[in-house]
Amino acid sequence: MLNVLKNIESDQAERTLAALVKHLTPQPTEGDVGEVPLHPLEATLLDEIRQRAKVSAGDLSQEAKAKLLEIIVKEISQPVLGSTRAIEAKARLGMRGDLRPDLYQIKFGDSFKEDEKRGVRRSHVEETIHHPDKVEHLLPNRFTDAEMPSLSLYAKTMGKHASNDIFTLIVQTQRQADKQLVSSVWRVYHSDVDLSHASSPLGVLKAFVSVYAMDFYIGDKTPRHFLLYDTFNLPHSGHPFKMIEVHNPGNDNFVSSFMFRISPLAVAEVAIAYVINTTRYIRDLRKHNVQIAPDVK
Secondary structure, three states, rough: HHHHOOOOOOHHHHHHHHHHHHHOOOOOOOOOOOOOOHHHHHHHHHHHHHHHHHOOOOOOOOHHHHHHHHHHHHHOOOOOOOOHHHHHHHHHHHHHHHOOOOHHHEEEOOHHHHHHHHHHHHHHHHHHOOOOOEEEOOOOOOOOOOOOOOOEEEEEEEOOOOOOOOOEEEEEEEEOOOOEEEEEEEEEEEEOOOOOOOOOOHHHHHHHHOOOHEEEEEEEOOEOEEEEEEEEEOOOOOOHHHEEEEOOOOOOOEEEEEEEOOOOOEEEEEEEEEEHHHHHHHHHHHOOOOOOOOOOO
């Protein structure tokens, strides 16, 4: 425990840590880091955290902030600090993507049953989220409304190296406070998808989509493969799902990943959108001897 916290009650420790979280992670309406003056106890604690993290007082970089928040998260996660304030501070960090991967709770929805039918193991997803090779938290910077989905992408390479069966598992989630809701999971085989230019989880997902995508139309007749945090005017005809059309001349099976909402200005705000041709994808999975459920085609 930090020395400053040893000399105060747990309730005051929680308040102080929560205040530092808010100070280091301002929301768009709250100003920049350092604009709101700290109380003496908060300032003393921040000085100790800076010393422990070996971060100078004038360093306001993202890398420095990450080091400070890592120490604060460890303190918040102590069993003695489990009140509402500590939980709220952890949730705030989680929503911004500032929590360590292993501190997120993982939630599986009903749609994960379809992923399991395509050979995805729950244990692999948990391992990928808690111990990823790379993680990328996507923030809807162009949308200030907190209701817009915040997405995370986790990547972990599995399988035997130097073989055709090596793959990168991509787990797409939606962040809700300190929880990660699993929305899509893909096995990206290196022998099937060129990942030579994919340096991030988003890059791996885009490379995967480029191989298995089906064109779709949203808002107009422009064919699209992949959308991330974009906006489109709604047609006058009404319901938003009528504005989405998948181009499927071969009548193949497909899975779509569409996350969007309708703004008060009658604009479709898209968090993410793509369509995967699962007929082709499952054919390639079987080529790698992945155990596919009998009813999946």
